[in-house]
Amino acid sequence: xxDCLAHVPLAGATLLSWFGLGSIVSxxxxxxxxxxxxxxxxGIGAITFALLxxxxxxxxxxxxxxxxxxxxxxxxxxxxxxxRGRRPLRPSRLGCxxxxxxxxxxxxxAYVALDVLAVCAPISSPDALLYHAANPALFEQAHRIxxxxxxxxxxxxxxxxxxxxxxxxxxxxxxxxxxPLLLALVTLVAVMGFADRVAGRSAALLAGAIFFAQPFMVWxxxxxxxxxxxxxxxxxxxxNLYRFARFHEPSGxxxxxxxxxxxxxxxxxxxxxxxxxxxxxxxxxxxxxTYRNALAFAxxxxxxxxxxxxxxxxxxxxxxxxxxxxxLNASAAxxxxxxxxxxxxxxxxxxFLLVPARxxxxxxxxxxxxxxxxxxxxxxxxxLLYYRRDKRVLALWGGVLLYVAAWxxxxxxxxxxxxxMPVLAVLAALxxxxxxxxxxxxxxxxxxxxxAALAVGLAASAVYAAQFAPVVFGTxxxxxxxxxxxxxxxxxxxxxxxxxxxxxxxxxxWALLYLQVxxxxxxxxxxLLPFNAGPQSTRSFVARQGVTHIAILDGDxxxxxxxxxxxxxxxxxxxxxxxxxRTRADFGPRHDMLVYAISQKR
Amino acid sequence: MxxxxxxxRETSGPRAAAAAGRAADEGPxxxxxxxxxxxxxxxxxxxxxxYTFEMLNLVGVxx
Numbered sequence: 001x002x003d004c005l006a007h008v009p010l011a012g013a014t015l016l017s018w019f020g021l022g023s024i025v026s027x028x029x030x031x032x033x034x035x036x037x038x039x040x041x042x043g044i045g046a047i048t049f050a051l052l053x054x055x056x057x058x059x060x061x062x063x064x065x066x067x068x069x070x071x072x073x074x075x076x077x078x079x080x081x082x083x084r085g086r087r088p089l090r091p092s093r094l095g096c097x098x099x100x101x102x103x104x105x106x107x108x109x110a111y112v113a114l115d116v117l118a119v120c121a122p123i124s125s126p127d128a129l130l131y132h133a134a135n136p137a138l139f140e141q142a143h144r145i146x147x148x149x150x151x152x153x154x155x156x157x158x159x160x161x162x163x164x165x166x167x168x169x170x171x172x173x174x175x176x177x178x179x180p181l182l183l184a185l186v187t188l189v190a191v192m193g194f195a196d197r198v199a200g201r202s203a204a205l206l207a208g209a210i211f212f213a214q215p216f217m218v219w220x221x222x223x224x225x226x227x228x229x230x231x232x233x234x235x236x237x238x239x240n241l242y243r244f245a246r247f248h249e250p251s252g253x254x255x256x257x258x259x260x261x262x263x264x265x266x267x268x269x270x271x272x273x274x275x276x277x278x279x280x281x282x283x284x285x286x287x288x289x290t291y292r293n294a295l296a297f298a299x300x301x302x303x304x305x306x307x308x309x310x311x312x313x314x315x316x317x318x319x320x321x322x323x324x325x326x327x328l329n330a331s332a333a334x335x336x337x338x339x340x341x342x343x344x345x346x347x348x349x350x351x352f353l354l355v356p357a358r359x360x361x362x363x364x365x366x367x368x369x370x371x372x373x374x375x376x377x378x379x380x381x382x383x384l385l386y387y388r389r390d391k392r393v394l395a396l397w398g399g400v401l402l403y404v405a406a407w408x409x410x411x412x413x414x415x416x417x418x419x420x421m422p423v424l425a426v427l428a429a430l431x432x433x434x435x436x437x438x439x440x441x442x443x444x445x446x447x448x449x450x451x452a453a454l455a456v457g458l459a460a461s462a463v464y465a466a467q468f469a470p471v472v473f474g475t476x477x478x479x480x481x482x483x484x485x486x487x488x489x490x491x492x493x494x495x496x497x498x499x500x501x502x503x504x505x506x507x508x509x510w511a512l513l514y515l516q517v518x519x520x521x522x523x524x525x526x527x528l529l530p531f532n533a534g535p536q537s538t539r540s541f542v543a544r545q546g547v548t549h550i551a552i553l554d555g556d557x558x559x560x561x562x563x564x565x566x567x568x569x570x571x572x573x574x575x576x577x578x579x580x581x582r583t584r585a586d587f588g589p590r591h592d593m594l595v596y597a598i599s600q601k602r
Numbered sequence: 603m604x605x606x607x608x609x610x611r612e613t614s615g616p617r618a619a620a621a622a623g624r625a626a627d628e629g630p631x632x633x634x635x636x637x638x639x640x641x642x643x644x645x646x647x648x649x650x651x652x653y654t655f656e657m658l659n660l661v662g663v664x665x
Contacts, residue, residue: 361652370660378649385638435646438639445643449650456657 001473003174004120010170011178013075015186018045020078029251029258031243034085035193036236040255041081042186043236045074046229047262047304050159053166054307057145067169092201104205107454111213112185114465118222119181121468122478123173124485124582126510128224130524133173134512136165147315150521150528152322152336155315157308159266160226173513177224184221184228187422188212190235194242195426203429206450211425214373215460220418226266227418230273233263235422237277238396245284245392250296256281257297261304263419268323272406273419274301280399284392328527335525343367344412352408356381359414369414371460374453375432376424379446382431396423464583484585486511487578488553491593494574495551498595506542507551508559509576509593520545522559531558535565542566547598554592567599 019038022045029044031037052070056062094102123133131151135158139145148154160180167176191211196204211217221228237259244252260277263270281297282289309319322328328336345351345358345365356377363369380400387393400420407416436446467485470476482489488509495505499517506520522529522541529541541547550568552559553576572595578588 357648357652360649361656363656370656374649374653374656378646378653381645382642385642388638431642435639435642438642441643442639442646445646445650449646452650453653 004116004472007120007171007175007178008116010175011182013071014167014170014178015042015182016078016082017071017075018042018049018078018182020074020076020081021045021048023081024074024077026255029255031240031249031251031255032247033197033243035189036239036243039186039190039193039236040240043232043259043262045078046163046183046186046232047159047258047265049166050162050265051304051307053162054145054158054311057139057162057165058311060144062139062143062145062165062169064169067166071166071170097201101202101205104209107213107458108188108205108208110458111218111461114461115181115184115218115222117472118218118465118468119177120174120472122471122482123177123224123513124482125223125225126487128177129486129513130510131512132161132224132226133164133176136161136168136176137173137513139165140168150523152328152332152524152527155312155321156267157265157270157305159262159308160229163229164224177222180224180226180228181221183232184212184217187228187232187235190232190239191422191425194235194239194422195429198426199430199433203426203433206432207425207429209454210373210375210379210428211421213454213461214371214457215464216368216371216373216414217418217421218461218464219368219371220415225415227415229266230263230270230419231422233259233266233270234273234277234419237263237273238280238399238423241277241281241284242392244281248288253281253285253293253296254300257300258304260297261301261306264301264305265308268320269416269419270305272403272410274305276399276403276406279402280395283395283398328525329530331530331532332523332525332527339525340411344408347409352405355404355408363414366412366414372414372417373457375450376421376428378449378453379428379431379435380424382435383427384431386431386434393427396427400424467583467585482514485579485582486514487588488576488593489514491551491574491576494572494593494595495549498572499549503548504546505549505551506545506547508553508556509551520547529562533562538562538565542598549598550594550596552594554594560594563594563596566596568596569599571595571597 019042022041022043025048026041026044029040031040053062053067056066094105097105123129125132128134131148131154135148135151135154138148160183163179163183164176167173167179188208188211192204192208195207237256240252240255240259242252243249244256256277260274263273263277278297278301285293312321313319315321316327318325318327322333322336326333341347343366345354345362359366359369359372359377360374363372366372383393384397400423403420404417432446432450435442437443471478471481479493486492489511491509492511492514495507496514496516499505501518504518504520505515506522507515508522512519512521520528526533528545529538533541549571550559550563550566552563554560554573573592574595575590576593577590580586580588
């Protein structure tokens with residue numbers, strides 16, 4: 001608990017440092033909306049920190065002694081700028097609020113508390129253990145960024161992971177895990193701010209609750225995922241674009257470009273976001289579509305995103321490795337393709353039409369889609385019905401459909417819909433309020449449906465977050481917690497106890513964040529050593545990687561066959577188990593992790 | 603009802619929506635608004651029904 005109490009103020013200081021750096025970098029980019037101006041500075045500060053960390057990583061400067069002075073100085077600047085704010089925000093007095101608005105505010109506060117509880121626990125999300133947090137941990141230990149060829153996901157643009165790495169440099173992995181949560185919280189303010197501007201306080205609170213008060217977002221914001229960053233970039237890009245379209249502010253277009261590029265610098269998925277924003281911009285600003293305006297959007301977008309694509313071009317010869325133009329070995333490419341298409345219910349036109357209904361009633365196939373709030377899909381289309389003559393709403397909906405179509409044909413994971421949520425939350429709030437104002441039945445449906453969905457969501461979120469309470473409050477040790485929450489953690493403990501810094505283990509377990517021994521893997525999908533590789537390839541893999549030990553699960557027949565090509569000695573069988581569901585404490589059957597020592601003689 | 607731009611909250615929000623709703627019940631606009639309302643109600647009922655089904659399924663799994 002003491003650690004948690006220290007992490008929270010440091011997270012606050014992180015926000016100040018983003019704000020400070022953003023204020024310095026974007027001194028001439030102002031919009032005439034004080035809240036959006038603050039959010040722009042925060043967002044630009046975060047993007048700038050990510051790019052600075054990226055540069056420092058390739059310059060071998062990833063030391064706390066280098067980072068912390070920059071952090072402290074920018075936080076100081078942020079605090080000073082905030083204190084001297086010329087146009088302070090004036091929140092209205094709570095006494096004037098209606099009771100249900102107070103309930104929504106209370107709900108949001110409760111969700112922030114649940115999120116802080118969940119993020120203060122040791123990292124246990126499988127993707128984070130594999131690369132979102134594991135790679136920053138490697139970079140921090142090596143004081144530099146380097147290529148991680150065993151995981152093709154590590155070639156994705158990594159801006160959010162750079163912010164996670166900043167948390168490692170500031171303190172530890174939990175501090176790193178705060179970065180995506182901070183991005184989610186800034187997005188929440190952006191959602192509420194935009195909804196407030198277009199429809200007032202009630203819409204703001206409702207949009208905020210729809211966006212943030214859902215179990216899916218608790219999981220998303222506290223598991224070191226990066227989609228909260230995409231949501232922020234998409235939301236701020238949309239809001240700045242709105243400023244340009246509505247108030248003819250040229251800086252709005254530049255800022256929309258910066259955040260579109262920021263999205264493209266967070267994940268390849270962000271490229272789709274950037275292109276979608278560009279398409280909406282073309283529609284909204286069709287009368288002012290000049291070369292100058294096109295460049296005002298495109299140049300900053302390219303400048304912000306380009307470093308990641310240049311890096312990949314230099315490392316692999318392919319800026320979009322491995323998703324476009326290939327580069328993976330045949331079996332890994334096939335596995336990646338299969339994995340991406342394994343989500344959802346199908347890819348036919350009928351399946352596309354059924355997406356909304358399935359997101360509501362049969363969403364498990366979308367990878368945890370059952371924990372999505374139904375309010376987006378239920379009420380956002382209502383806004384379309386009521387505002388169908390408003391060009392801006394139509395353009396927004398066009399952008400939503402464009403993005404959903406891209407999502408549908410690539411990989412139908414619910415997580416990748418998060419970037420749409422800021423826009424959909426505002427539309428859903430407008431739809432719900434419009435419906436509630438149009439008749440008794442509409443009011444009953446809007447109020448009862450929203451209240452029921454929020455209540456169910458709160459219950460599920462509380463159950464999810466409660467699993468982290470014992471370790472955060474100190475009634476459970478970190479090792480006990482990790483044994484319960486991390487697949488094959490007993491095997492990792494054994495390797496940490498019995499191998500040393502002079503060893504190098506090749507493994508197929510995913511809990512790499514907690515592996516303290518130098519390691520490599522065969523590749524998440526056999527990227528480095530295909531499953532069908534023969535004796536020669538296996539031996540050259542071991543020699544090339546300097547592998548001294550191999551740790552594999554006994555059920556992995558392909559790897560066991562390949563181990564048979566080597567001169568090895570079985571030194572341990574460690575009982576391990578996989579975790580099927582952390583929340584339900586659902587475990588897979590017991591297995592053995594087989595540990596082999598590789599003999600020096602051939 | 604239209605989404606206002608900028609800070610003109612007095613012309614937006616639920617009060618404006620209610621005003622627009624009242625206006626919609628009067629005169630020639632009545633026929634244009636009602637299908638939207640009926641469609642919205644139908645979609646919300648279907649949507650909430652589907653979600654209820656999903657949640658019951660989920661609880662069944664937990665059980």
